[in-house]
Amino acid sequence: MTLAERALERLEAWSDLSVGMPSCGAGLALCSIHSEIVHFHPGRDVDLHLTESAIRRFHDDLQDSTAVRLVPGSGWVTVHLDCETDVDLLMSLVSVALKAHQAGPGPVGPTECNFHRVTVVPRDSPFVPIRR
Numbered sequence: 001m002t003l004a005e006r007a008l009e010r011l012e013a014w015s016d017l018s019v020g021m022p023s024c025g026a027g028l029a030l031c032s033i034h035s036e037i038v039h040f041h042p043g044r045d046v047d048l049h050l051t052e053s054a055i056r057r058f059h060d061d062l063q064d065s066t067a068v069r070l071v072p073g074s075g076w077v078t079v080h081l082d083c084e085t086d087v088d089l090l091m092s093l094v095s096v097a098l099k100a101h102q103a104g105p106g107p108v109g110p111t112e113c114n115f116h117r118v119t120v121v122p123r124d125s126p127f128v129p130i131r132r
Contacts, residue, residue: 003081007090008040016098024115030094034101038094039113044081047113048093051075054100065089069114076113 001009011017011030022029022039024047030038039047052075055062062068062077067086069078079090 002044003084003087004040004044004046007046007081007087010087010091011038011094014094017094022113022115023111024113026115032098032101035111036113037097037101038090039115041115045115046079046081046090047076047115048079048090048097049075049101049111049113050077050093050097051100054096058096071114074114075111078114 012019016032017030017037020029020031023036024039027039027041029036035049037049041047055075055077062070067080067082067089069080079086079093081087081090
């Protein structure tokens with residue numbers, strides 16, 4: 001079983017999440033009643049709808065993680081699953097995402113995950129979050 005399959009199996013047991021088709025059309029989604037939360041794409045990359053406010057709050061920690069890729073202007077982060085610790089990180093971030101989506105009004109309709117976005121950002125370049 002791959003790390004992504006193990007993570008999916010663990011998250012499928014969460015009562016707040018249900019399996020669905022991702023709006024990007026690639027892989028599988030786990031959704032809350034508020035929004036799509038996780039997209040499991042082919043391979044080791046998982047897109048997580050963390051929200052822009054949660055990304056701003058945890059930006060420095062996310063940027064320091066070798067497993068997390070931030071895309072400027074996106075409310076999604078990509079988690080690359082290379083080891084069990086990355087799966088544990090994903091579990092924690094999904095919990096944060098669920099709280100973030102419950103805390104305030106969510107986006108209207110689906111938002112675009114990072115799967116079709118290609119961005120090359122040097123690790124030492126400053127991330128400037130969108131302020132609304």
